[in-house]
Amino acid sequence: MIRRGFVDDKIGLKYGAGGRAMRALIERVCLAGIGPAPVDGIGLAAMDDGAALRVGDKWLVITTDSHVVHPIVFPGGDIGRLAVSGTVNDLAVMGATEPLALTCAIIMEEGFARTDLERIYVSIREACQEAGATIVTGDTKVMGRGEIDGIVLNTAGVAFCDRVVPDAGLKPGDLLILTGTIGDHGMAIMAARHKLALEGDLRSDVAPINGLVRAALAAGGLDVVAMKDPTRGGVSSALHEMAEKSGVGIIVEEMKVPVRTQVRAACDLLGIDPLVVANEGKALIGVRAVAAERVLAAIRRHPLGSDAAIIGRCIEQHVGAVILDTGLGRRMLAEPEGELLPRIC
Amino acid sequence: MTRVPDTDRDQALSELKFRDPVRARALVEALGRRVAELGRTPVSVMHVCGSHEQAIARFGLRSTFPRGLNVIMGPGCPVCITDTPEVDEGVVLARQGVHIATYGDMVRVPGTSMSLADAQAEGAKIHVIYSATQAVELARSTSDQVVFFATGFETTAVATAAVALGGLPPNLSILSAHKYIPPVMEIVAEMPETRVEGFLAAGHAATITGSAVFEPFVARHGLPVVVAGFEPLDILAGLVKLLELIRDRTPQVVNMFPRCVTRDGNRRAQEQLWKVFRPTGGRWRGIAHVPNGNLRLRDEFRSIDARRRFTIDLASLWDHAPSALAQSCICGDIMAGLSLPTDCTLFGQECTPEKPVGACMVSNEGACKIWHQYGGHPDLGGET
Amino acid sequence: MCLGVPGKVIEVAGNIATVDFWGVRRQVQLDVIDEPVVPGDYILNHVGFAIRRIPESEIGETLALYEQLIKQAEQDDLMAEDVRSEIAASRDDPRAGH
Numbered sequence: 001m002i003r004r005g006f007v008d009d010k011i012g013l014k015y016g017a018g019g020r021a022m023r024a025l026i027e028r029v030c031l032a033g034i035g036p037a038p039v040d041g042i043g044l045a046a047m048d049d050g051a052a053l054r055v056g057d058k059w060l061v062i063t064t065d066s067h068v069v070h071p072i073v074f075p076g077g078d079i080g081r082l083a084v085s086g087t088v089n090d091l092a093v094m095g096a097t098e099p100l101a102l103t104c105a106i107i108m109e110e111g112f113a114r115t116d117l118e119r120i121y122v123s124i125r126e127a128c129q130e131a132g133a134t135i136v137t138g139d140t141k142v143m144g145r146g147e148i149d150g151i152v153l154n155t156a157g158v159a160f161c162d163r164v165v166p167d168a169g170l171k172p173g174d175l176l177i178l179t180g181t182i183g184d185h186g187m188a189i190m191a192a193r194h195k196l197a198l199e200g201d202l203r204s205d206v207a208p209i210n211g212l213v214r215a216a217l218a219a220g221g222l223d224v225v226a227m228k229d230p231t232r233g234g235v236s237s238a239l240h241e242m243a244e245k246s247g248v249g250i251i252v253e254e255m256k257v258p259v260r261t262q263v264r265a266a267c268d269l270l271g272i273d274p275l276v277v278a279n280e281g282k283a284l285i286g287v288r289a290v291a292a293e294r295v296l297a298a299i300r301r302h303p304l305g306s307d308a309a310i311i312g313r314c315i316e317q318h319v320g321a322v323i324l325d326t327g328l329g330r331r332m333l334a335e336p337e338g339e340l341l342p343r344i345c
Numbered sequence: 346m347t348r349v350p351d352t353d354r355d356q357a358l359s360e361l362k363f364r365d366p367v368r369a370r371a372l373v374e375a376l377g378r379r380v381a382e383l384g385r386t387p388v389s390v391m392h393v394c395g396s397h398e399q400a401i402a403r404f405g406l407r408s409t410f411p412r413g414l415n416v417i418m419g420p421g422c423p424v425c426i427t428d429t430p431e432v433d434e435g436v437v438l439a440r441q442g443v444h445i446a447t448y449g450d451m452v453r454v455p456g457t458s459m460s461l462a463d464a465q466a467e468g469a470k471i472h473v474i475y476s477a478t479q480a481v482e483l484a485r486s487t488s489d490q491v492v493f494f495a496t497g498f499e500t501t502a503v504a505t506a507a508v509a510l511g512g513l514p515p516n517l518s519i520l521s522a523h524k525y526i527p528p529v530m531e532i533v534a535e536m537p538e539t540r541v542e543g544f545l546a547a548g549h550a551a552t553i554t555g556s557a558v559f560e561p562f563v564a565r566h567g568l569p570v571v572v573a574g575f576e577p578l579d580i581l582a583g584l585v586k587l588l589e590l591i592r593d594r595t596p597q598v599v600n601m602f603p604r605c606v607t608r609d610g611n612r613r614a615q616e617q618l619w620k621v622f623r624p625t626g627g628r629w630r631g632i633a634h635v636p637n638g639n640l641r642l643r644d645e646f647r648s649i650d651a652r653r654r655f656t657i658d659l660a661s662l663w664d665h666a667p668s669a670l671a672q673s674c675i676c677g678d679i680m681a682g683l684s685l686p687t688d689c690t691l692f693g694q695e696c697t698p699e700k701p702v703g704a705c706m707v708s709n710e711g712a713c714k715i716w717h718q719y720g721g722h723p724d725l726g727g728e729t
Numbered sequence: 730m731c732l733g734v735p736g737k738v739i740e741v742a743g744n745i746a747t748v749d750f751w752g753v754r755r756q757v758q759l760d761v762i763d764e765p766v767v768p769g770d771y772i773l774n775h776v777g778f779a780i781r782r783i784p785e786s787e788i789g790e791t792l793a794l795y796e797q798l799i800k801q802a803e804q805d806d807l808m809a810e811d812v813r814s815e816i817a818a819s820r821d822d823p824r825a826g827h
Contacts, residue, residue, distance in 0.1 A: 191753075198753045198754070198755050199753065199754040199755070200752055200753030200754055201752070202753065260752070261751055261752040262751075262752030262753050263752075264751070264752075265750045265751040265752040265753045266750075266752075266753045268734055268750070269734050269750055269753065269755065269774075
């Protein structure tokens, strides 16, 4: 395990941001506290998108997420859709594209509007239908006014699969496919918070992509060697993790990375790199070079994958690093500290 | 003059972005030839704008510069050169319960004992804004006192001036940490160790001040100044031109950003700027005293000057001794272009964007942050 | 910070312009700009204020400026090439001396 930084006495916002600080917290406090938790499979120590436990000749994949996004309704979705999609996608990028069951727990602030809650459940139902998932159990709590902000959701998901695809399976020569445009979710949230008074068609990409991933796996089989969804910290965070865990370097061709014009414009205005902005309906899929075109074609045939592109390749040197070829020159892509915005998902 | 093909022009027009890789390569080759012509290496030139370094780093231009060319980042990061006592002023106010509105970069710059972000973790109300007008909106939304902790060079100070002239809500005041760039070029030019043979000047500041503002400097020091924009082609073309001037020993001010810069600049903005601010000497972090380098509110605006509205007692912050790490920080040398971020023993180890020791590691325009973020070392060619 | 980004004016209402930055629109203050601005103009935005109107003619001129630099550098190289070949030729000529 790579040594990470220390953890402050007071847990600041950055520890929830999905980046290095958070990983340091998990390693030094959570893992250290929980103690060795060996499993027959992928457990806590791997810090993957979920856990995978061997059950007979199959794998049981489990994941859990808490959702604190603010505002709870944003262009393109709401906290309900986000909750279902987030969990379904975490399962999917581990290789488990048929969710067996989801849980959904809510904690509301006293005074929360019933119509808002109803709307959230409508979104949850729609997202479940798209994903072929079912909520089977949950929990409900209400806290006093001011004791929690609006609403917090927690979802857990379980699924069986025959093969687990970790985020650590890359080798030099492998190629990286990005399933669509990046930065949509993060910029939509930014715009919705009105701090920037930006008008434009910025909508979140939040969607369950297990069908898309299933198509990729069907086309690529064992040649699909690593997968990750680039949520907090964007593609940059995800690629850094994949590179580090796999023991490879990655070169990304910036001009191949799909970004919508409006998202690029918003990013330019704010001096933000789309590569570090959160996504909620995309996946990074690592494939053996020989299968890349076939897998890409399968993804592109899916409605959620029409903008997919091969954006990078793995190399032997610069292990753990991500190099960006800008078309004009090269630079290292920095690993973001975490998410730029608090409460992005 | 060659005729510009319509599609290129339309493309450039439709994006106002000058990022064409083919032209970039041609300009890089031209740059290589210019350096070779000079027959001596290294040739050192300096830019004084964090946004130039951002653009250079972002597009990976350093990996394309010829080996004999040293493009030094000078003290062009307005946040990095904000001195510790100025940060402390903001921190003290924040701890007194005053809302602080400031541009994002400022929030994590270390003060004597803490940054604004640290104060925020203890409960202070810090608001990140993207435009000076947001400070006004913030003040209107609360009855508490709000202070706009205004940082940035003259281009940004113009926005603060406009807002000040528009009249502020009674609960809003301005803590000015604005800086003025031309004086520091003098200091760098006069440093005995300096090897800088020419300057790339910031296009946006020159949009306001006009390119003429550099003429006295050029006359005094015999060093050429090229005013350049921020697109990759702007920067490369600016460097080519600068090297030509060095080669021909013709110290002049050349405007390579005519789409935004004129000789006289934006007079209206200048008037507003100097109506509200006066230049005064002050310490820039790591560079010691810069005569006329700070912009402070004029007396006529004392009623909206946070330094007059509040009593800011910095002694309360001096319980902590400056950290031992701070002694090893060489931000000052880095900002003067005498050292590289990688020359600092703390770079990337004890000093990282998450845990910055020096201001250069905090701001998006700081040399250390940019190098850390974008991987300053240019040796990314021939790897695979 | 919204630093020095160009955009196209869509609408002007008093002191405030609505500017399109290729897909996203933002309001920009016109307090400090030194020329009148009308819809269709390009402006340079800096932290929410328009600091300069960018004349369309300048775009083509900027591109031409780069072309000139590139051409000049190539010509100089050709000249250098001529000189080099002359020197090489004279070296081969026994009558040329040193």
